Amino acid sequence: MTITQITKDLATYCKxxxxxxxxxxxxxxxxxxxxxxxxxxxxxxxxxxxxxxFPFNIRPLLGIKKGENPKGIGLFLGGYTKLYAVDPKExxxxxxxxxxxxxxxxxxxxxxxxxxxxxxxxxxRTFFRPEGTPTxxxxxxxxxxxxxxxxxxxxxxxxxxxxxxxxxxLNDLHRTKLDDExxxxxxTPVDTGVVHNANMLGASLLIRLYKHCREEEVKExxxxxxxxxxxxxxxxxxxYYADTFSEKWIDSFHTxxxxxxxxxxxxxxxxxxYREAYEKGVTYYAENFFLxxxxxxxxxxxxxxxDIHAPAQAVVxxxxxxxxxxxLSERILRWMNSNLYSGKGWYYFxxxxxNVNKISYMRWTQSWAFHGLTEYLRAQKKEQK
Numbered sequence: 001m002t003i004t005q006i007t008k009d010l011a012t013y014c015k016x017x018x019x020x021x022x023x024x025x026x027x028x029x030x031x032x033x034x035x036x037x038x039x040x041x042x043x044x045x046x047x048x049x050x051x052x053x054f055p056f057n058i059r060p061l062l063g064i065k066k067g068e069n070p071k072g073i074g075l076f077l078g079g080y081t082k083l084y085a086v087d088p089k090e091x092x093x094x095x096x097x098x099x100x101x102x103x104x105x106x107x108x109x110x111x112x113x114x115x116x117x118x119x120x121x122x123x124x125r126t127f128f129r130p131e132g133t134p135t136x137x138x139x140x141x142x143x144x145x146x147x148x149x150x151x152x153x154x155x156x157x158x159x160x161x162x163x164x165x166x167x168x169x170l171n172d173l174h175r176t177k178l179d180d181e182x183x184x185x186x187x188t189p190v191d192t193g194v195v196h197n198a199n200m201l202g203a204s205l206l207i208r209l210y211k212h213c214r215e216e217e218v219k220e221x222x223x224x225x226x227x228x229x230x231x232x233x234x235x236x237x238x239x240y241y242a243d244t245f246s247e248k249w250i251d252s253f254h255t256x257x258x259x260x261x262x263x264x265x266x267x268x269x270x271x272x273x274y275r276e277a278y279e280k281g282v283t284y285y286a287e288n289f290f291l292x293x294x295x296x297x298x299x300x301x302x303x304x305x306x307d308i309h310a311p312a313q314a315v316v317x318x319x320x321x322x323x324x325x326x327x328l329s330e331r332i333l334r335w336m337n338s339n340l341y342s343g344k345g346w347y348y349f350x351x352x353x354x355n356v357n358k359i360s361y362m363r364w365t366q367s368w369a370f371h372g373l374t375e376y377l378r379a380q381k382k383e384q385k
Contacts, residue, residue: 006337007083007373013345014366015095019076019102020066021362022059024349027051028121029131030062044123057359070106070116071138072363073099075371078145081152082374086381096149100158103142108134111189113167115139125246127191135188136173139165140201147208159212166209166218169202182228195242196229197254200261203229207268226265229258230274237280238288238300250300252289256313259285263320282321286328290314294328294335306351308365311336312372319379333376336369 027033027048037043051058077099084092108115115134122129129135146162149155174186176194184199186192206222233239239258240248262278265271288300289310296310297303311332318329340348342358347369349357360366 001337001343003333003337003373003376006341007370007377009345010347010366010370010373011080011083011095014076014362014370017066017362018068019073019099019362019367020068021072021360021366022057022064022066023069023118023120024052024361024364025118025122026059026064026067026120027062028123029064029067029119030059032062041123041128044121044128045125048123055355055357066362067119068102068106069119069363069367070103071118071141072367073102073106074116074138074142074145075363075367077103077142078148079367079370079374081145081149082378085152086374086377093153096153100146100149100161103146104161108132111168112171113169114161114164115168115172116142117188126193126244127188129188129190133188133190134168134172136169136185136198136202137187139168140198140205143205144208147205162205163209163213166206166213166215169206170217170221173202176228178228178231181224182231183224184228185225193242194244195247196232196239197241197257197261199225200229200258204261204264207265207270211268222265223270226262226271226274230262230277233277233281237277237282237284239281251298252285252296252300252310253307253313255281255285255289256317260313260317260320285314285317286325290328290332294331294333295339296332296335304352306339308336308340308347308349309368311340312368315372316375319376329376333372336372340369 025048028044033047037047077096080092080095106116108117111134116138117133117135119131121131143162143165146158150158150162169185172189174192175183176192177183184194185202187195187198203222203225206218210219210222232243238250238255240250241254259278259281262274289297295303296306296314298305298307298310314332315329318325339351342348346360347365349359349361349365
């Protein structure tokens with residue numbers, strides 16, 4: 001089966017479900033779990049992890065309903081935009097327009113600009129994030145998708161909504177200062193955490209927005225945020241997920257996010273001083289996270305669990321690196337379709353030794369697979385020109 005056909009089948013599957021589904025982390029949407037956890041931090045964490053790790057989908061038994069996740073909606077919008085760029089069919093444009101209306105409706109209210117959260121409560125080790133609490137990650141991925149749509153369709157509504165996000169990033173997020181030239185954006189307005197992929201994703205959106213608004217504050221914030229995380233790059237080219245004691249791990253897809261964010265600065269004509277550091281990071285990514293047959297490792301020093309995010313983001317990133325990594329990108333994509341594709345229009349969640357978790361998650365799994373497949377097809381189209 002061709003990549004194009006798999007992509008079309010996945011689009012059909014997701015459209016048939018109206019882009020709504022379950023999520024690995026939606027356990028707190030259960031009325032029963034809400035009742036028994038009694039707002040206790042540790043019980044919430046345990047309950048969420050138990051639902052996520054269960055070998056089959058117990059959500060219907062727990063009263064958890066399928067829902068629209070804004071981040072997933074944004075990735076689908078971006079994916080259909082890429083499909084239209086490859087093959088300008090009216091049906092793809094109509095899906096972009098529909099998904100745009102859903103993003104408008106799903107915005108988190110009460111903030112300085114457009115922003116989006118998740119459709120479930122989330123309890124981490126450090127803070128509680130109620131349903132709808134906007135995140136820099138969701139808002140940045142959605143912003144990039146909107147800018148892609150504007151560049152393809154030239155309709156101001158996509159640009160205007162993307163531009164509104166800058167007000168959320170600049171006014172509603174906390175900043176952790178390193179020095180006079182560097183700071184890190186918080187993950188949400190209700191925490192002060194330092195997470196490098198989140199910080200760099202926000203910075204990359206701001207630098208793309210700068211060419212449209214020409215506001216010095218936007219440019220300076222983007223440069224300062226990127227500076228913070230570049231100063232925390234490790235000697236071997238990697239980054240820890242975060243620099244808190246409990247979050248010092250190095251994983252595949254967040255490494256890909258970091259590098260993709262830096263690449264946006266180069267594309268916009270900024271930060272060539274980071275080129276050597278970037279290349280070191282790309283080499284580290286390519287050499288430490290993939291086995292010879294294309295198997296994507298989760299961590300730099302550990303293969304399992306093999307998560308759909310890892311190959312999907314790798315295909316997104318390496319497809320944008322041109323010929324030098326085309327063979328690696330092809331290998332990873334072949335592995336993804338041989339081992340995680342159901343053959344029925346949707347992808348599996350994870351592989352552990354002796355077990356494949358085949359639960360269909362709309363945001364975590366299907367939207368990311370769609371993002372990766374459509375990015376690959378767009379890159380192939382560019383190479384043919």
